[in-house]
Amino acid sequence: SVDFRDDGGDPSVSLQSMRALDQAGVVGIVGFLQDDDFLAAADARARPVVLVSPTARSADRAGAAAYSLEGSDPGAAEAVARYAASRAYQRIAMVYPQTPNAEAEADAFELIAERLGMPVVGRFGYEAGATFFEPQISAALNALRSEELDRLALAPNDTLHMEELEPTALFMPIPPEDVEFLAPQIIHFGLDTLAVEILGTSGWTDPQILTSVEARLTTGVIATAPVVSERALEGQARFRDAYESRYQRSLVGATASVGYDAALLLLEALRAGRIEPDEVRESFESLEGISGATGVFSVVRGRVVRDTEVVRIEDQMAVPIERISLGSKNGRR
Known part of the structure; x- marks a missing residue:
């Protein structure tokens, strides 16, 4: 009962x-x-x-x-770390809230990164619920690029020579509610200008966040999302049909x-x-x-x-990396 x-x-x-x-x-x-x-x-x-x-x-x-x-989903963070290793990033920094979930995912990422020879050059936490992240973003950017810019005699705004920079990334295992505040500040403080790629986990691909945050702020982010398999679609359809039959109204949102x-x-x-x-x-x-x-x-x-997979956000859609790779091989991208 x-x-x-x-x-x-x-x-x-x-x-x-x-x-x-x-x-x-x-x-x-x-x-x-x-x-x-x-x-x-x-x-x-x-x-x-x-x-x-x-x-x-x-x-x-x-x-x-x-x-x-x-x-938390440490396995998802580990999958992103393996993807990062395949991209041969020379340095990784992390920015995340000081919560057990985010710290567990950051720990999991760093463990795999170390095993695969990717140095994590800094971990920069912020207080849960914060809305302004300049100290953490600036510290991460300095850790990733300052020495290299000095060595190459480049200014931070020297966009004509960004191809000379080594591949680096910022891993941000953040909850959905932080994405809407952090994503604009990533652009504002110049991470895109310095060709720093953004990595994350499922907070970035929350359906509500994908639709509510401007596409230009999240396009290109590598994150994780639930696998859209035949089994997953069957589970969604089974519940939707049962819900709408029982309550005689459309299923809206994810609460139910x-x-x-x-x-x-x-x-x-x-x-x-x-x-x-x-x-x-x-x-x-x-x-x-x-x-x-x-x-x-x-x-x-x-x-x-x-069950999750690594995806790239494209125009407010989470596109599996494997699909992108296949499209590239077939000349469609």
């Missing part, structure tokens, strides 16, 4: 509901959208009952058996979809009928290739992750 509780957005009610559900012996809980609520709920558990949030970003700090669909996916993963873990907390956790952490409404999910090293 399924027990629905509405906390009305009141954290104190959330905790009361959490304790009541825990005492009632529930086998899993879906909910707690905000980071603080999710952390408090995880801490309030008397038993290690599985807790799944659709949107909280604090799963890495919530302890055992606490998961989120919007947590991500909530559905959180519940789907928990139900898949319960499919085997094992209901003790440790058993549910074991089943949950063995999930692989689950087709949901917002992607194909697996649980890797205790994190819920979507």
Whole structure:
């Protein structure tokens, strides 16, 4: 059976509901959208009952058996690092918020970069929620280009000789809400002028960000996005059809979809009928290739992750790198 509780957005009610559900012996809980609520709920558990949030970003700090669909994805950062190595960047700098998710992705990127011989010349963090990034961008730019410009006797605005510069990149594993503030400042402070390529993760390809941020500010960014496979499309269509049939209205936005996916993963873990907390956790952490409404999910090293691929943003669209490479070979680009 399924027990629905509405906390009305009141954290104190959330905790009361959490304790009541825990005492009632529930086998899993879906909910707690905000980071603080999710952390408090995880801490309030008397038993290690599985807790799944659709949107909280604090799963890495919530302890055992606490998961989120919007947590960090070190694997995606590793994939971007491998792409960067294939481009033979001579130096990499990083700019990111001082949050556990961003730091986990930065750590994963740097580990692969070091293994593949790409030096990371600086990591520049900013306070979460910031909207002005000149100190971090300027420091990153200096780390990437200042010595080289001096050696070549070039001025920062000497665009006629940019082809002489070595390939470098700035890795920015930032959340969607930061892209709209950071992207214009990247242009304003001259990273494009100095031919510094921008790398990121899934925050850059959030559907709302792709459509709301000017195309000129994100075109050319290399990032990650959910794989658009036949299985992924089937999962999207299945939920959309069920939602629109049930509610007799069009599915708009991703809120309902991500909530559905959180519940789907928990139900898949319960499919085997094992209901003790440790058993549910074991089943949950063995999930692989689950087709949901917002992607194909697996649980890797205790994190819920979507199948992702490296993409290049082109005119507000996330285009897989493999497709770009194929087009180039066929003379279409």
